Amino acid sequence: MLVSSCLLCSSSVLACATIFFGFHVREMDCAQFQVLGSDHPITATVGGDVVLPCHLSPRMNAEHMEVRWFRSRFSIYVHLYHSGQDHFSSQMPEYQGRTEFLKGGVSDGNVSLRILRTRLSDEGQYQCLIKDGNFYEEATLELKVAVSGSSPLLSVEDYQDGGIRVGCLAAGWYPKPEMLWRDFQGQQLPSFNESASQDKNGFFQVEKTIIIHKNSKQNLSCSVQNTRLPQEKDSSIHISDAIFPKVSPWKVAFFATLAICLALLIFLLLLIYWLQAKHAAELEKRSAEIRERDMEIQKHAAELRWRNTIVPVEEVHVTLDADTAHPQLILSTDGKKVRRGDTRQPMPDNPERYDTYHCVLGQEGFVSGRCFWEVDVGTEEGGVWAMGVARDSMNRKGWINPAPQDGILALFHCGGKYWALTSPDHTALLLTQVPRMIRVYLDFEGQKVAFFNADNQDLLFSFPLAPLSGEKIRPWFRVGPIAQLSLKSPLPVPCVPSMEEPLLPSCFPLKSLSTGQKTPCTPEGRA
Numbered sequence: 001m002l003v004s005s006c007l008l009c010s011s012s013v014l015a016c017a018t019i020f021f022g023f024h025v026r027e028m029d030c031a032q033f034q035v036l037g038s039d040h041p042i043t044a045t046v047g048g049d050v051v052l053p054c055h056l057s058p059r060m061n062a063e064h065m066e067v068r069w070f071r072s073r074f075s076i077y078v079h080l081y082h083s084g085q086d087h088f089s090s091q092m093p094e095y096q097g098r099t100e101f102l103k104g105g106v107s108d109g110n111v112s113l114r115i116l117r118t119r120l121s122d123e124g125q126y127q128c129l130i131k132d133g134n135f136y137e138e139a140t141l142e143l144k145v146a147v148s149g150s151s152p153l154l155s156v157e158d159y160q161d162g163g164i165r166v167g168c169l170a171a172g173w174y175p176k177p178e179m180l181w182r183d184f185q186g187q188q189l190p191s192f193n194e195s196a197s198q199d200k201n202g203f204f205q206v207e208k209t210i211i212i213h214k215n216s217k218q219n220l221s222c223s224v225q226n227t228r229l230p231q232e233k234d235s236s237i238h239i240s241d242a243i244f245p246k247v248s249p250w251k252v253a254f255f256a257t258l259a260i261c262l263a264l265l266i267f268l269l270l271l272i273y274w275l276q277a278k279h280a281a282e283l284e285k286r287s288a289e290i291r292e293r294d295m296e297i298q299k300h301a302a303e304l305r306w307r308n309t310i311v312p313v314e315e316v317h318v319t320l321d322a323d324t325a326h327p328q329l330i331l332s333t334d335g336k337k338v339r340r341g342d343t344r345q346p347m348p349d350n351p352e353r354y355d356t357y358h359c360v361l362g363q364e365g366f367v368s369g370r371c372f373w374e375v376d377v378g379t380e381e382g383g384v385w386a387m388g389v390a391r392d393s394m395n396r397k398g399w400i401n402p403a404p405q406d407g408i409l410a411l412f413h414c415g416g417k418y419w420a421l422t423s424p425d426h427t428a429l430l431l432t433q434v435p436r437m438i439r440v441y442l443d444f445e446g447q448k449v450a451f452f453n454a455d456n457q458d459l460l461f462s463f464p465l466a467p468l469s470g471e472k473i474r475p476w477f478r479v480g481p482i483a484q485l486s487l488k489s490p491l492p493v494p495c496v497p498s499m500e501e502p503l504l505p506s507c508f509p510l511k512s513l514s515t516g517q518k519t520p521c522t523p524e525g526r527a
Contacts, residue, residue, distance in 0.1 A: 033060060035130050037139035043228050044118040046147040046174065051102070054128035054139060056109030066131040067101070067111045071124060078126065079113055081106075094121060120145050120174060120202045146228035149173040149203065152235045154222060163213040164239060165192065168222035171205040177224045181210045184219035212239050315490040316521060318362045318373040318475050324352045324396065325360040329479060335363070338477060339484040357400045362475030365392055371521030372441045373475065374454050376486040377413065384480030386412040386421065388463075389442060389449055392472040404467040408476060409449045411438070411461060413483075420451075420461040429460055437488065442473065442521060 034057040044050030052069070056062060067081040068074075071092070079099040080087040086101055100114040111130060115122060123145040129138040149172025157165045168179060176196055181189040194208040206224070223234035319335035327344040331337070340358055349355060375387055386402060388410025395406070402408045403423040411429075412419045418429040437454035447469070450462040477485055 032132065032135050033057060033130075033137060035128055035137040035139040037128055037141040041142040041144045043144045043146055044115070044122070045229070046118055046120060046145060048118055049114055049116050050118050050143065052113045052115065052126055052128070052141050052143065054111050054113070054130075054141070055105075056111070056130065059109040061107045062109055062111055062130060062132075063106050066129075067106075068127075068129045068131070069099075069113050070127050070129070078115075081111070094119075115143075118145055144228055145174065146226055147172070147174045147203070148226050148229060148231045148233065149177075149224075151233040152179070152222045152224050154235050154237045156237075156239070157209065160192075160211060163211040165209050165211055166220065166237065166239065167207060167209045168235070169205070169207045170224040170233070171199075171203070173204045173206065173224065173226065174202060175227060176204045177206055177226055179206050179208050179222065179224050181208065182221050182223065189220070314369070314371045314521060316364065316366075316371045316373055317490060318364055318487050320477070320487070321352075321361045321363040321474075323350060324354060326354045326356075326358045329358055329360055331360070336487045336489065337484060338479055340479045340481055352396065354396045354400075356398050357478065358480065359396070359400070359476065359478045361390065361477075365472040365474045366442055366444070366521045367472050368444045369521035370441075370443045370445055372439050373490075374437050374439045374488040375477075376437050376488060377483075378436045383483035384414045385483040385485060386410045386478040387438065387485065388421070388440065388451070388476055389468065389473050390476035391468045392474050402478070404463065407468060409463040409465075409468065410476060410478075411451050414480075418460070420463070422463075427461065431460070432456075432458060435460070440475070444521070 035054065036057050037052070037054050042050060042052060054069075063084055066083075068077055069079040070077040076090050076092050078092055078095050079101055080091070081101045081103075088096065091099075095115070098116045100116065102110065102112045102114060104110075105112070111128065113126075113128075123143055126141045126143060127138050128141065129136055150170055152168045152170045155167045155169070157167050159165070168181065170177065170179065179194070181191055183189055189210060191208040192211045194206070196204055196206045198204055208222070210220070212220070219236070219238050221234050221236040223232055225232040320331050320338055322331055322335070325331055325338070325347075327347040328341050330339050330341045330345075338360055347353065354360070377385060377387070388408060390409075391407040394400075394408065400406070400408075402410055402412070402421045404421075405423055408421065410421045412421050412426070416434075418431060419426040420429060431453070433453060433456055435453040435455065438460070439452040439454040441448075441450040441452060442465075443450070444465065447465040448462050449465055449468075451460040452458065453460060479485060
């Protein structure tokens with residue numbers, strides 16, 4: 001592999017790494033071509049056809065290449081063109097009969113895809129992957145869907161606040177449109193109330209009301225505009241002064257007197273409420289001390305239960321094994337950090353090294369006990385990584401399927417979303433807080449591998465250890481563009497408090513929580 005050829009790959013790394021796992025293709029050579037899509041979202045109208053542009057650069061014949069259009073899953077595709085023919089065996093059901101590969105320009109490197117009768121569910125990201133032999137590149141495109149609904153319907157609703165309330169209603173729009181009230185000069189008017197809702201098909205209904213007062217300019221217009229299409233619909237109305245209610249002087253005096261009486265009544269009610277609140281505050285003050293003591297007891301008890309059941313027995317040192325690292329991965333000198341470089345480094349192709357997927361193992365291996373280690377996964381938006389554990393005997397050459405049956409139990413992050421790499425389908429994780437530090441908990445006694453948000457102790461996901469049982473288990477990491485993973489060094493181990501002593505803060509890891517029941521992990525060196 002020529003060094004000058006490798007340098008040409010670096011400018012397209014970020015654009016080629018939207019999906020981090022599931023591609024059963026080789027990445028042995030530097031880029032022979034680039035795949036270009038659209039640098040801005042493509043907008044389509046519901047029911048219409050849309051073309052997703054994609055082409056090779058430099059232009060070359062793609063008739064005998066594999067062209068795969070897919071969304072979140074590589075194996076179930078939107079459209080597949082291979083060996084000069086379209087393939088539909090694993091096409092997503094919702095796209096059957098609605099895709100057309102534009103073969104007219106394929107000899108010139110144009111591999112665009114037409115989607116027919118666009119639906120709201122078609123909105124989102126699409127991947128255009130082109131494979132030639134052992135080399136592939138891909139591009140990401142975003143499709144946005146829009147529809148303009150009905151013209152605004154105006155209605156005179158009621159008298160309110162000395163004026164007339166006028167409503168404006170528009171339905172059948174997507175996405176949520178902008179609705180504006182304007183006067184006869186085109187100046188925007190503030191609305192009194194507004195609401196929006198979606199029907200079962202996902203279309204928006206928007207309504208805004210405005211209060212019109214007498215002697216004002218009553219020529220009004222309400223406009224609705226689609227935020228994705230250059231389309232705007234409006235309606236106008238004229239409010240005559242004759243329909244405004246007339247105010248009687250006697251009514252004014254009556255309502256003024258009524259307002260004074262209501263004010264006095266409110267004052268008396270507030271006084272009674274204040275006296276009652278003062279008495280209740282004294283009672284609450286007495287009971288607050290009791291509740292505070294109870295809460296402190298419960299807090300200590302909960303933390304003790306958490307430490308005895310969730311926190312691993314031992315926080316272990318984990319160091320990255322440079323002999324297993326893919327040649328494109330860059331490790332820190334202390335073996336605690338890893339990131340992905342732009343080019344392959346000249347590394348010996350030893351049997352332990354990953355040669356296709358950008359993976360690296362930890363030096364330590366474990367065969368029994370309970371332990372944990374923590375990884376700083378803080379990345380920029382779009383960072384792609386996976387991490388977990390793998391059996392020591394897993395295949396490190398060629399294609400790798402990151403799944404339990406192939407010896408990997410791990411979490412995956414891409415584009416701000418998280419999945420557990422379960423099989424046959426990955427499990428999406430719903431998080432209450434985005435983790436910056438992830439704790440990997442390995443429990444041979446309980447036969448599980450669990451992942452926690454180390455900041456708030458939330459359980460992210462738990463795997464059964466059965467697929468890896470009977471073998472030495474090692475920490476496993478996979479690093480995509482932008483991402484950097486950092487292994488945390490364990491803090492000094494403090495003394496274990498007795499039941500009568502106050503518990504240490506949870507940030508101090510305990511080496512042992514109870515004797516005779518829980519044992520630390522037993523590490524082994526590399527074979």
